[in-house]
Amino acid sequence: MSKGVVTCLIIGAGQRGYAYSDFARLHPDKLKIVGIADKNELRRNRVKDEANISQQYTFTDWKDAAKLDRFADCAVISTQDREHKEPAIAFASKGYHILLEKPMAVTEADCKEIVKTCKENNINLTVCHVMRYTPEARKIKELISNGSIGEVVNIQLIEPVGSFHFSHSYVRGNWRREELSSCSLLAKSCHDIDLIVDWMEGTKCKAVSSFGSLKHFRKENKPEGASDRCLSCHLKNSCPYSAVAYLDEVKSFNTGWPVSVLSDNPDIENITEALKTGPYGRCVYSCDNDVVDNQVVNMEFENGSTASFTMVAFTKKTCVREVKIFGTKGEIRCEFDENLVKQADFVSGQTYFHTFKRNGGNYGRLSGHGGADYHTMKAFVDAVAERDESKNLSGPDQTLQSHLLVFAAEKSRLTKTTVYPQLN
Ligand SMILES: NC(=O)c1ccc[n+]([C@@H]2O[C@H](COP(=O)([O-])OP(=O)(O)OC[C@H]3O[C@@H](n4cnc5c(N)ncnc54)[C@H](O)[C@@H]3O)[C@@H](O)[C@H]2O)c1
Known part of the structure; x- marks a missing residue:
C-alpha cells in the first residue's frame, strides 16, 4: 500500500467490475486500479485506459495474473457465478484481500473452501451482499440491536423481482439456467436470506422448508x-x-x-x-430457461422465532424489498423505496418515522442499489486500508451462514422435506 492508497486488481470488468473500478476515479486518494483481467477486449481496455494501467498488468485471463507475485493489495472478483471459486482461492492464497461478488460460489463445499482459505491467509473477505449496506437495512439492524422492538419473533420479507427484470436476467439472460449460473434463490435471493440472517444475529436457523416452481415462463x-x-x-x-x-x-x-x-x-x-x-x-416462451419464477422459504430459529421469505417475478416494482418485523415490544415496517423505516412502539403507542436522504453522494457508476454498491466498495477499501474488519458488514462468517441456508432451502424445495442445516 503506497501512501495509504489501496492498490487493486479488477478481475472481470463487465457490469459489476466496471462499476467497482469507478471507486478509484471517485477517490484517487483511497484506491488505485493497478491491474485488469477480462477476456473481452473492449471491457479490458476501457479500464486499462481509464486507470492508466501498464501493459504488464493487463491480462485477458485472471490465471495469468495469478502466475505473478502479488502486485496489488486487493482483488475485486466480479466474473460470473461459476467463475468465483477458482480466482478467490488463487488470489487469497497469494495474499490479496478480496471483494467477491455474490454468490460466493455455487456449492456448499466451494463456499466453505473460500472462507477457510481467506481465514488461513488472514485475508479480508467482503462478499457483495450489497443490501446490507442500504440505509434501510442498517436502520432496521440498529433498531433490532438496540432493543427498540424487543425480541424479534417473526420476519416477513418479500423480494418483488420485477416482471421485466425477471424476464431479462432469469428467462433470456445470464441467470436463466441453473447449469450456467445457479438456482434463482442463490442468484437472486441470497441477498434476502442474508438480510434475515443479519437481522436474526445471535440465533441460528435450525429448520428450513421451501416451495417454488417455474410457473409461467414455459x-x-x-x-x-x-x-x-x-x-x-x-x-x-x-x-x-x-x-x-x-x-x-x-x-x-x-x-x-x-x-x-x-x-x-x-x-x-x-x-x-x-x-x-x-x-x-427471444420470446420469453421460447427460451431455454429452467430457474423458478416464484419461491417461498420458511425458517425456524433456535430461539423459537420464525421468518418467511417470498421471491416473485410478477411485480411492477423492481427489487423494492418489503419487510415486516414483529417484536415483543414493537414492530418495523419498510418498503425499500420510501426512504423511510416505520417503527411502532407498543408501550407508548407511538409510531416513529425514521427517514433518510438517499442521493446525497456522488456515486458515479456505483449508484446501483440506491448507492449501496458504493458503500459496499467503500467499506471494503476502508477495511483493507485500515486493517479493520469491523468496517466490513458482509464478512466471511455470516455470509457463509446465509449461503448455507440458501443451499438448505433449495434442497428442501427439491426434496419436498424440511431440512435441518448444519451451520457450524
Ligand atoms: N451484488 C449484486 O447485487 C449483484 C448484481 C448483479 C450481478 N452480481 C454478480 O456479479 C457477477 C458479475 O456479473 P456481471 O453482470 O458483471 O457479469 P458480466 O458478464 O457483465 O461480467 C463478467 C466479466 O468477466 C469476464 N471474464 C470471464 N472469464 C474471465 C477470465 N477467465 N478472466 C478474466 N475475466 C473473465 C467476462 O469477459 C465479463 O466481462 C455475477 O456473479 C453476478 O451474479 C451481483
Whole structure:
C-alpha cells in the first residue's frame, strides 16, 4: 500500500467490475486500479485506459495474473457465478484481500473452501451482499440491536423481482439456467436470506422448508401465433415481456442497465441487431430457461422465532424489498423505496418515522442499489486500508451462514422435506 492508497486488481470488468473500478476515479486518494483481467477486449481496455494501467498488468485471463507475485493489495472478483471459486482461492492464497461478488460460489463445499482459505491467509473477505449496506437495512439492524422492538419473533420479507427484470436476467439472460449460473434463490435471493440472517444475529436457523416452481415462463404458455423473436412478433404491442422494450429504453436515452447488457455500445443499431440475433430478442416462451419464477422459504430459529421469505417475478416494482418485523415490544415496517423505516412502539403507542436522504453522494457508476454498491466498495477499501474488519458488514462468517441456508432451502424445495442445516 503506497501512501495509504489501496492498490487493486479488477478481475472481470463487465457490469459489476466496471462499476467497482469507478471507486478509484471517485477517490484517487483511497484506491488505485493497478491491474485488469477480462477476456473481452473492449471491457479490458476501457479500464486499462481509464486507470492508466501498464501493459504488464493487463491480462485477458485472471490465471495469468495469478502466475505473478502479488502486485496489488486487493482483488475485486466480479466474473460470473461459476467463475468465483477458482480466482478467490488463487488470489487469497497469494495474499490479496478480496471483494467477491455474490454468490460466493455455487456449492456448499466451494463456499466453505473460500472462507477457510481467506481465514488461513488472514485475508479480508467482503462478499457483495450489497443490501446490507442500504440505509434501510442498517436502520432496521440498529433498531433490532438496540432493543427498540424487543425480541424479534417473526420476519416477513418479500423480494418483488420485477416482471421485466425477471424476464431479462432469469428467462433470456445470464441467470436463466441453473447449469450456467445457479438456482434463482442463490442468484437472486441470497441477498434476502442474508438480510434475515443479519437481522436474526445471535440465533441460528435450525429448520428450513421451501416451495417454488417455474410457473409461467414455459413453452406451453406461449400465446398462439407468437413468433420466436419479438421484433417480428405480431403480438409485440400486447405482450408485457416484449423485447421491443429495450428499443424504447434506448429511444428514451437510457443506455445503462439493462440495455448495456445487450451491447457494450448500446445505440439503436446495435440493440436492434442484438434483438434480431442475440438471446435478449427471444420470446420469453421460447427460451431455454429452467430457474423458478416464484419461491417461498420458511425458517425456524433456535430461539423459537420464525421468518418467511417470498421471491416473485410478477411485480411492477423492481427489487423494492418489503419487510415486516414483529417484536415483543414493537414492530418495523419498510418498503425499500420510501426512504423511510416505520417503527411502532407498543408501550407508548407511538409510531416513529425514521427517514433518510438517499442521493446525497456522488456515486458515479456505483449508484446501483440506491448507492449501496458504493458503500459496499467503500467499506471494503476502508477495511483493507485500515486493517479493520469491523468496517466490513458482509464478512466471511455470516455470509457463509446465509449461503448455507440458501443451499438448505433449495434442497428442501427439491426434496419436498424440511431440512435441518448444519451451520457450524
Ligand atoms: N451484488 C449484486 O447485487 C449483484 C448484481 C448483479 C450481478 N452480481 C454478480 O456479479 C457477477 C458479475 O456479473 P456481471 O453482470 O458483471 O457479469 P458480466 O458478464 O457483465 O461480467 C463478467 C466479466 O468477466 C469476464 N471474464 C470471464 N472469464 C474471465 C477470465 N477467465 N478472466 C478474466 N475475466 C473473465 C467476462 O469477459 C465479463 O466481462 C455475477 O456473479 C453476478 O451474479 C451481483
